[in-house]
Amino acid sequence: MATLEIRDLHVTVAEADGGAKEILRGVDLTIRSGEVHAIMGPNGSGKSTLAYSIAGHPKYTVTSGTVTLDGEDVLAMSVDERARAGLFLAMQYPVEVPGVTVSNFLRTAKTAVDGEAPKLRTWVKDVKQAMDDLRMDATFAERNVNENFSGGEKKRHEILQMELLKPKFAVLDETDSGLDVDALKVVSEGVNRSLERTDVGVLLITHYTRILRYITPQFVHVFVDGRVAEQGGPELADALEESGYDRYLAKA
Amino acid sequence: MTAVDETTDPITETPPNAARAHSHGAGTVPDASRAERVTSYDVADFAVPGGREEEWKFSPLKVLAPLFAVAGGDETAAVEVSGPDVVEHRTGTPAEIGAGPGFRPGDRAAAASWAATTHAHLVRIPAEAELDAPVLVTVRGEAGRTTSGHLLVEAGHHSKGLVVLDHVGGGAHRGGVEVRVGDGAQITVVSLQEWDDDAVHVGQHDVVVGRDAFARHIAVSLGGRAVRISANLRYAGPGGDAQLLGVYFADAGQHLEHRQFVDHEATNCKSYVEYKGALQGDGAHAVWIGDVLIRAAAEGTETYELNRNLLLTDGARADSVPNLEIETGEIVGAGHASATGRFDDEQLFYLQSRGMPEADARRLVVRGFFADIIGRIGLPDLADRLMATIETELAATMPGAHDALQALATAPATPTTSTTEEN
Numbered sequence: 001m002a003t004l005e006i007r008d009l010h011v012t013v014a015e016a017d018g019g020a021k022e023i024l025r026g027v028d029l030t031i032r033s034g035e036v037h038a039i040m041g042p043n044g045s046g047k048s049t050l051a052y053s054i055a056g057h058p059k060y061t062v063t064s065g066t067v068t069l070d071g072e073d074v075l076a077m078s079v080d081e082r083a084r085a086g087l088f089l090a091m092q093y094p095v096e097v098p099g100v101t102v103s104n105f106l107r108t109a110k111t112a113v114d115g116e117a118p119k120l121r122t123w124v125k126d127v128k129q130a131m132d133d134l135r136m137d138a139t140f141a142e143r144n145v146n147e148n149f150s151g152g153e154k155k156r157h158e159i160l161q162m163e164l165l166k167p168k169f170a171v172l173d174e175t176d177s178g179l180d181v182d183a184l185k186v187v188s189e190g191v192n193r194s195l196e197r198t199d200v201g202v203l204l205i206t207h208y209t210r211i212l213r214y215i216t217p218q219f220v221h222v223f224v225d226g227r228v229a230e231q232g233g234p235e236l237a238d239a240l241e242e243s244g245y246d247r248y249l250a251k252a
Numbered sequence: 253m254t255a256v257d258e259t260t261d262p263i264t265e266t267p268p269n270a271a272r273a274h275s276h277g278a279g280t281v282p283d284a285s286r287a288e289r290v291t292s293y294d295v296a297d298f299a300v301p302g303g304r305e306e307e308w309k310f311s312p313l314k315v316l317a318p319l320f321a322v323a324g325g326d327e328t329a330a331v332e333v334s335g336p337d338v339v340e341h342r343t344g345t346p347a348e349i350g351a352g353p354g355f356r357p358g359d360r361a362a363a364a365s366w367a368a369t370t371h372a373h374l375v376r377i378p379a380e381a382e383l384d385a386p387v388l389v390t391v392r393g394e395a396g397r398t399t400s401g402h403l404l405v406e407a408g409h410h411s412k413g414l415v416v417l418d419h420v421g422g423g424a425h426r427g428g429v430e431v432r433v434g435d436g437a438q439i440t441v442v443s444l445q446e447w448d449d450d451a452v453h454v455g456q457h458d459v460v461v462g463r464d465a466f467a468r469h470i471a472v473s474l475g476g477r478a479v480r481i482s483a484n485l486r487y488a489g490p491g492g493d494a495q496l497l498g499v500y501f502a503d504a505g506q507h508l509e510h511r512q513f514v515d516h517e518a519t520n521c522k523s524y525v526e527y528k529g530a531l532q533g534d535g536a537h538a539v540w541i542g543d544v545l546i547r548a549a550a551e552g553t554e555t556y557e558l559n560r561n562l563l564l565t566d567g568a569r570a571d572s573v574p575n576l577e578i579e580t581g582e583i584v585g586a587g588h589a590s591a592t593g594r595f596d597d598e599q600l601f602y603l604q605s606r607g608m609p610e611a612d613a614r615r616l617v618v619r620g621f622f623a624d625i626i627g628r629i630g631l632p633d634l635a636d637r638l639m640a641t642i643e644t645e646l647a648a649t650m651p652g653a654h655d656a657l658q659a660l661a662t663a664p665a666t667p668t669t670s671t672t673e674e675n
Binding site: 055056057079082083094096098100105109112113165 | 601606613619
């Protein structure tokens with residue numbers, strides 16, 4: 001049982017004029033192994049900033065607050081140390097890495113995260129199985145990472161990594177965006193498989209509720225203006241589907 | 253490998269020994285068209301460059317000075333040639349081996365080299381022969397010496413083969429390479445510049461592509477104090493398809509210069525130029541000049557040229573100049589692209605977020621950057637060796653990489669070795 005704890009997190013981003021703009025203004029969240037937390041909120045509320053701050057993107061500066069993983073100070077870790085500690089971020093817009101095949105990339109990542117190279121025979125089988133499960137053609141492994149991938153392929157590739165790297169906590173940043181309903185189901189099945197097979201805790205960041213029809217959260221947090229404005233169970237997502245974010249924005 | 257000692261010249265064409273009709277002498281006024289650049293077998297037609305000439309303005313002339321001298325450059329570099337039995341190899345003066353019809357010295361160093369070369373080498377791939385192994389030519393320079401040489405690769409019609417020319421050792425070397433690709437042949441020539449740190453090298457490589465033939469020239473410049481390779485491509489008949497590819501890795505104080513001139517005069521020919529380089533350290537300097545000329549007669553031409561530079565540290569400089577001249581509108585397509593940039597922070601973040609330490613992430617990006625072109629050499633062992641050299645150079649600025657990842661990077665199933673391309 002692992003715990004990811006975020007306390008009073010304040011984060012700024014550098015602006016073009018040299019100033020800094022505060023995006024997160026005191027976020028508190030506790031996620032335990034096996035739990036699914038949905039972070040919902042309107043555009044610009046700071047959802048993605050939370051995701052990138054946990055992963056350690058250099059663009060974001062934590063000005064106060066803490067993020068700990070089983071008591072360890074995550075904010076003191078480099079980006080790669082965070083990944084090796086068991087954190088994973090499925091990105092909304094993963095970048096291309098020309099000349100590096102998916103197969104090479106996955107193996108290198110697995111080796112880095114585990115601290116040793118995976119056993120070749122089981123690894124090849126695991127990759128093939130995970131790709132089959134995500135309805136990914138075998139030729140996918142020989143393509144360069146994210147190069148000429150469709151939106152759906154990029155998201156499948158992110159979830160493929162989650163399934164293979166087996167993180168303690170996965171942050172899924174708008175994984176549903178740009179997916180048609182078939183692709184959304186495939187990707188959701190992948191997340192559900194990880195939830196069944198490992199005790200991963202998931203932070204599911206989404207603007208819309210539709211992915212929550214396939215992945216059931218135990219907790220829903222509504223983000224407004226850089227902090228959690230309301231939290232509850234899955235019924236909160238249903239309420240949001242009815243009313244949208246207007247009532248939060250009117251308050252703000 | 254067949255060693256033939258007889259000096260009978262199998263080529264009926266006599267090497268011209270005068271400047272081309274339209275040459276106008278080695279003036280300092282920039283040429284209106286690339287086609288007007290002087291070519292001559294007579295070294296007197298080229299003044300010793302002073303640094304203001306368009307074609308020399310990027311080059312370290314003091315360092316290259318020994319290569320412009322007429323006297324003192326008559327020593328022959330040690331050359332070793334090996335290859336399949338069907339390939340003919342012989343040596344002689346350039347005239348004796350039939351050199352010249354596909355080679356026109358385009359600068360002072362090339363003309364001086366031509367004049368000084370007493371032991372030229374012919375590698376002939378007979379018509380319709382399909383080589384099952386590469387021809388390996390090693391040129392070994394020696395510190396303190398200035399050497400000259402000429403290699404003629406003559407590929408008969410419908411032959412298939414790969415020739416790897418490896419430059420190693422030290423000293424100053426000027427070398428001409430003449431590649432005549434027969435009709436329908438498919439030939440790759442790789443020129444590796446794996447010189448010692450203090451070596452200087454100016455080379456001119458002329459490739460003539462026969463009707464419906466495919467030619468690929470790949471320059472790989474990793475070593476040497478200063479290297480300047482001019483690759484010139486022209487077509488002897490319609491339907492030719494050719495690629496000029498290159499990779500380079502310039503370290504502190506190193507000058508690596510690659511110039512190409514693709515001369516489209518025949519109809520329905522294709523050309524593709526792609527050079528990629530990484531630079532690191534103070535005074536690392538890369539120059540890429542890509543000239544493409546589509547003459548009025550060259551209808552149906554399709555051409556594209558591309559140069560990418562990756563600046564790994566401050567203090568490095570890349571000059572990149574594409575130049576496309578088009579004299580007919582009846583072409584399939586023509587384009588160029590040039591970009592010089594630093595490491596993409598988002599790429600590094602992505603890889604690091606997958607657990608890779610920064611040094612490993614950078615190595616993977618650089619490896620990927622070069623993988624495609626290195627892979628097209630088609631020799632996995634050689635590709636691995638070149639990648640290992642590149643990674644050793646990288647280690648100079650990125651120490652402390654993860655051992656397990658290093659082992660992975662040299663594992664066989666990497667992108668560099670999985671590329672098998674048939675043309």
